[in-house]
Amino acid sequence: MRAAGGVVVRDAPQGSVEVAVVHRPRYDDWSLPKGKLKPGEEAEHGALREVEEETGFRCELGPELEPASYVDRKGRQKHVRWWLMRPVDGRFEPNDEVDRLRWMTPEEVLGLLDYPHDRALVRAAAGSNIRPFG
Numbered sequence: 001m002r003a004a005g006g007v008v009v010r011d012a013p014q015g016s017v018e019v020a021v022v023h024r025p026r027y028d029d030w031s032l033p034k035g036k037l038k039p040g041e042e043a044e045h046g047a048l049r050e051v052e053e054e055t056g057f058r059c060e061l062g063p064e065l066e067p068a069s070y071v072d073r074k075g076r077q078k079h080v081r082w083w084l085m086r087p088v089d090g091r092f093e094p095n096d097e098v099d100r101l102r103w104m105t106p107e108e109v110l111g112l113l114d115y116p117h118d119r120a121l122v123r124a125a126a127g128s129n130i131r132p133f134g
Helices: 044-053 104-111 118-129
Strands: 001-011 017-024 030-031 034-036 058-069 077-090 100-104
Touching: 001 044, 001 058, 001 118, 017 044, 017 104, 034 044, 044 058, 044 077, 058 118, 077 118, 100 104, 104 118
Parallel strands: 001 077
Antiparallel strands: 001 017, 001 034, 017 030, 017 100, 058 077
16 A cells, blocks of 8 residues: 655744644554555645645655555555655645544654654654744
8 A cells, every 4th residue: 555644843942943734533543644655646645735734734845755555454565755844825724534533743852752663764754854834
């Protein structure tokens, strides 16, 4: 299964950054926004679409991050392409798929995320350059 998503970051007080994490009530988990690509959909477009659907924020793409491959809850092999993203407009509205969104420092996010592949992605982004937008 092909999927795509984003590590969505925004500037925070004292020159730090915050990362968006979402809570999915169906799974009762905290994760980074992502989702399955539609047939024939380009990964970049799918990542932007999925992030907007889950967070309410239209974003701009930053650099592509390391992809992740893992077996999902249904036993399917999932390959996710990731991008660093910055919101340009929008706002979060709870929905059936995502009922909560939190903005947190990368360190705080590591303690909340439920999946090792999401934590590894945030660590890698924070360790390289989580400020790709100037």
